[in-house]
Amino acid sequence: MSLLISFSILALNTTIVPAANAVKKYLQIIKGTWAEYMEYRLSFVLWRVRMVMQLLVAYFLWSAIFTDKQQLFGYTQSMMLTYVLFVNVVRTIVGGTRTQDIGTMIQSGALSNYLIRPLNFFRFAISRDIGDKTLNAFCAMGEFFLLFVLFRPEFYLQTNITTIGASIIALFLSVIMFFEFSLLLSFLGFWTNEIWAPRFISFVLMEFLGGVLFPLDILPKALFSLAQALPFGYFIYFPIKVYLGQLSTPDMIGGFSISAFWAVFFWYLVHVTWIRGLRAYTAEGK
């Protein structure tokens, strides 16, 4: 009996307690991210205002284009406006990240502070992002409902449970993919000072080939095929399309496979560049 008790205590001490401590540790990081935002309230509010402005501009633009049309590129006005409203939410959840700070951390040498701390750097980055995404998602939902109430667009509500489930999975894949992709962009900082330029170019590509400005399937065939081959389309466009239920089953399966491929491929690249990058970083004596 006493053996059982001591064994249980040992098991607890080696598994549950450290796990609970780890969770507490990373929970602190999440809360810390929220606190950071509260400090830079103005920047945060401005950023949200800008997202709303972009959303409104897209909304008005498409409304104007649809004034005398019922259908365009296979979309009705309500479908298109639904797409536009969702872009804001998806973009915020997928794109809300603090991984760009990592690039600056590497360049300034501040990365060293994090390396010597008793935390797994990736779990640290993920926790920061969870903090970031939860706060931003909250705001994006609020904006979504506010605009929905103000403009009362004919909104497309998905009722099929499996489709909703599939879109959540697609969204989850997008979050992972983008997180890894952003990490890769930051890791460039291990080898070069110009980390702003590639990130900027990726923004441009995201806007255009990611489905932010418009749904990708309105592009002419050649461009659409290109967009499907690149990962950008799976950050924003694919999850929304799944939600709208406009994809045939083979298209959905194809899309999920490609998303999964990019998620795994990027993870592999992250792993490799992190190891090589750290070697270069420590070699410089930081």
Next chain:
Amino acid sequence: MRRLEYRFDFFLNVLRGLSWMFIGILGFTIIFGQANTIAGWSKHEALLLYGLFVFISELWYTFFFLNITNIPKYVQYGQFDNLILLPLSLQFLVSLKEVLPFALPNALFAMFIIVTQYTALGKSMEIGSLLVTALLIVNGLAILYSIMFVIATLSFWFIRLHALWEVYQTITEGARYPVDLFKDPLHFIFIFIIPLAVIFTFPAQFLVKGLSWQLVITSFLVGIISFVIAHKFFYFGIKHYNSASS
């Protein structure tokens, strides 16, 4: 090494400008592939407005962007003291301290867009109207400058004003489209509160669709008033800065 950096930055900026313009034009082409007019503007008219928007933006980047976004830093680190001693107008010094020639090629590309769209519309080149348009563009730039300058002046009181670049992006978010595209409340905001209409739409409208002379006069009035406000507010801020640091 610095010269290489300079050239690289230059190249990057041109790349930035070109890629934005390319996407913008592509976007308009796709949109107008489906409709002949959007909010009463034809494809060439809308593209001309877009070219004008880029042109004014790139001029802003060249002359004022760095300087105005630096004002909060000057306040925070007390760097006005050196400038105040100089015999030139402080506002002039602060506003034009550093000029970024990187954006000028982009301004030229934008001008190229304006010219090609104007000729595509088949309008005649009247010196008078071209002159008024040029004045309206300068007027628009002055209003834009004044708005950003007033916001930057706020840093005298709210020292940690970081996101001026964000403010600029936010303000000009809807600027590339004719103001008639928007319905209220945005329509109202873009005419009376943040006069994007006066800065961007009116010069383009004057050139291609015609603008009533009342609106032209109003535009210049808005320009003068905003510049005076920016000027007075800045020196009011300097007084506060002086009294705070002594």
